[in-house]
Amino acid sequence: MPTWECSPCNFKTERQTHFLQHCQTQKHKTLQFLCETDPHLELGRTDLSQTSTLTDVTEDSISDSDHRHELNFPVITSQTSPVHVNLNELNAPDEHIEDSEDIGHEPSCPTDQTDWFPFNSKTECLLYIFMNSTTHPISDEVVKYVLYMMKELGVPDIPSLQLLKEKKFGDYCWENMITKGVSEKNIPVWIVKPSEVLKLSVANPQISKKLIRQPGNEDIIRHPADAEKWKNEILFQTNTELVPEVTVPVKLFMDDTSAHKSKKWMALHCIQMQLSGLPLSDMQKQGSVQFVGASEKAGINDIASIVNDNMTELQQNGIKAYDASKNQICIIKSCVDTIIADYAMLSYCCNHLGSGANKYCPRCNADSDHYMSLGIKRTPAETQQQLRRLEIRSNEADKKKLRKKKGIKEHPNVIWNMLDPHRDIPVGMLHLVPLGLAKHLVKYIIKIADEATVRKMSCHLQSTYPQSRFYNFFKYIDSRQGKDFKEYMQIAPFNMIYAGIPRCFVKMTACLASIQKQLNKTSFGEDDIAQIRESIRQYHQLIHEHTPELKKKAKTHLLLHMKKNIVEVFKYIVILCPTIQWNKAYKNREWIGDVRKPKTKNLIIVNPIVEVREANGSLYEEEKLQELLRMFFKKYAGHPTLYIIDDCSATKELTKKKDMLSELAFSGRHAEQSVWVISQRYNSVLKDLREQTKWLCMFYTKDRDSFDNCLRENDVIPTLEERQRIKEELKKKKHRKLILKTDQPTDYWLLN
Known part of the structure; x- marks a missing residue:
């Protein structure tokens, strides 16, 4: 019909x-x-x-x-x-x-591509944009009336409404961009596929042409591409025989706002993403961060599980896409470079108990008694082992005790499949200083101050910034945002002086404001790093003297990790050991691999004993430790370098005065050179070197004189009774060690 x-x-x-x-x-x-x-x-x-x-x-x-x-x-x-x-x-x-003719003139279709390809004319292009606005939807009736007006005004090449509605580009479908998952409580969860976001980003000429696709060769780290993870851990394909592969690492932004007190935020679990290869200037732009998923009902791990599935598929098989910078088809592969999170989310990603644990740092094993020092760093293998021990315990009281002691918490966590959360989640500036240290300090001050003083501070603040966000700042301090504290810290010392706050707290506030200013720099020289180090030491000392309650705040300790992120690790590590090939301390270590072919080019392993051939053809062994140190010093001076000298105590090389080792002890720090000397006998090490140490690690030794001489020479443990107690503790357990911090302020602790 x-x-x-x-x-x-x-x-x-x-x-x-x-x-x-x-x-x-x-x-x-x-x-x-x-x-x-x-x-x-x-x-x-x-x-x-x-x-x-x-x-x-x-x-x-x-x-x-x-x-x-x-x-x-x-x-x-x-x-x-x-x-x-x-x-x-x-x-x-x-x-x-x-x-x-009905709707306008049918545009004459050109045989060649025009400047408005794939449109036939500029008129068609503008009408298509007008008709398909994502922010201002236009009805067909409005478009028809515009077409009528254009015809009456004599505009040439007016396309028909049907032509505009039928205009399509490729096979784009929004349903292909999302994927569905189910939470543990059978709640449906949808996310935008990270693979589709990458596909559209690489196909965008404005993004694709700026994207950094290979590790950098710079010694100074100015971009994630210059860091060790890009150089040594992420596999960048260079195969161009078939379809070229493009590796695009991404960073994830994870946040859980379900417990947020502010009414300005909705309680959501959310994940966003950003391309790690973008230039730093573009990373600061809002449009560079792409939404992935959010939910009120499902947990953050449920959303992360779907993201992990997509990222795993993307890392293994890739996705076919169009590379706008090279005008060719390519295969995109990716991996998670880092995760940006606050302290609560950092603890969650690390299976860490949080601030309630004895060892309250998710990145190392530090506790509140040793907040001024970095502890032994946590590793995924160690954390997984502790979680297994926690799982096999049947008594809930024992579980609770172990959680608090080790700082662990069992829950499903797919982040371990993406990266090492202890290492690859940096300490964020916003949550460390404005929302962390500054908030803790201001709340402590207004808590001990009387009502009249707080009212005086509030009036002074409002008169300084009339009609600003500081209205009732101290009354609703728990719901204030990071930008509020960031701005307040710039005038906080003057505000507190006016209100009559004790000078010690004003000094703490000024010191913290100085730290915030120093950490916001874009580049750091040796003087800057030294200044940051001194400011952090001064702030920790003020806490120790005036506000010991703030020792229990994990972010007080995380300041050290922020400094460590800046001066992160050594650029080069040089191991000089004559027994390296069969020494169990190095053999099959994950970070070394095969001692003959180390995993990284920045790790140099050398035997200081070399064979020398005489004129008659006979061979003899000769120690070249000092010559090797001099050679490496000339080569790596100015680059952060660590020298590990091991098993050389049987020779006389460690006791030579006025040689290269003693020069490193006195002036190596000026060239960013550090030395570790591992010896079975304390007195076998040159005294000039012993007097310049900042850290000392001791195991139990049967030589009573060596142990006592070490503690007497490094006056860190004050009493003889305490020294004897520590010696007995070292006897009880194998591999237990004593750490002495000889640099001011001195400190010590026992580690298992």
Whole structure:
């Protein structure tokens, strides 16, 4: 049966009489007038063997192909395609057919690509943008009226409404961009696929041409591409024989705002992503961060599980995409470079108990008694082992005790599949200083101050910044945002002096404001690092003297990790050991691998005993420790370098005065050179070197004199009773060690 259809009115019928009645209605006449430039009244039918006619238009059949051509009737090649009939053209005489086209002029399709390709003209391009705005949806009626006005004004090459609506680019479908998962409570969760975000980003010329795709060769780290993870851990493909591969590492932003007190934020678990290869200037732009997923009901691990599945597939198999910078098809692969999170989310990602644990740092084994020093760093293997021990315990009291002691918490966590959360989640500036240390200090001060003093501070603050965000700043301090504290710290010392706050707290506030200013620099020289180190030491000392309660705040300790992030690790590590090939301390170590072929080019392993051939052809061994140290010093001076000298105590090389080892002890720090000397006998090490030490690690030794001499020479443990107690503790357990911090302020602790 034939189908009669009127496109402007969205009317369709299988009866010709109904269609003719519709054509006489006022609604049809009005829409036909408004769409005079394009009322494609369609006459669709499914049986092409029949001919459909309008009795009031013509009695002749329109099935003839020539007649179709004369009326611009499209030739039908498929039985399911609609037949388009222009009623105005059927009513008009032949000589006026061109003047009665419906929606504008059909643009002349050029044979060559124009400047507006894939559009036929600038008019079509602008109308398409106007019609498909993502922020301001436009109805078809408005577009029709604009087309009518353009025709009346004589604008050339006006496309039809149907042409604009049928314009498509590729096979883009929003349903392909999302994927669905289910939480532990069977709650459906949808996320935007990170693979699709990468696909669109690489296909965007403005992003693709700026993207850094290979590790850098710079010694100074100015971008993630210059760091060790890009150089040694992420596999960047260079195969160009088949389809080229593009590796694009990403960083994830994870946050859990379900417990947030501020009414300005919705309680959501959310994940966002950003390309790690973007230039630093572009990373600061809001448009560079892409939304991945969020949920009120499902947990953050449920969302992360779906992200992990997509990232695993992307890392193993990749996804086919278009590379706009090279104008070619490519395969995109990716991995998670780092995760940006606050302290609570950092603890969650590390399976850490949080600030309630004895060892409250998620990155190392430090506790509140040793907040001024970095503890032994946590590793994934160690944490997983402790979680297994926790799992096999049946008594809940024992579990609770172990959680608090080790600082661990068992819960499902897919972050271990992505990266090492202890190492690859940096300490963020926003949550460390403004929302952390500054908030803790200000709350402590207003807690001990009387009501009149707090009111005086508030009045002074409002008079300094009238009509600002500081209205009732201290009253609603728990709901203040990071930017509020960041701005307040710039005037906090003056505000507190005016209100009569004790000078010690004003000094602490000024010191913290100075740390915030120093940490916000974009580049750091040796003087800057030394200044940061001294400011942090001064702030910790003030806490020790005036606010010991703040020792229990984990972020007080995390200041040291922020400093460590800046001066992170040594650029080069040089191991000088004559027994390296069979020494169990190095053999099969994960960070070394095969001692003959270390995993990284920045690790140098040398045997200081070399064979020398005499003139008569005989061989003898000669120690070249001092010569090797001098050679490496000349090569690596100015780059952070660590020398590990092991198993050399049996020789006289460690006791030579006025040689390269003693020079390193006195002046090596000025060239960023550090030395570790591992010896079984304390007195076998040159005294000049012993006097310059900052740290000392001791195991139990049967030589009583050596142990006592070491503690006497390094006056860290004050009493003889305490020294004897520590010595007995070292006896009880194998591999237990005593750490002495000989640099001011001195400290010590026992580690298992």
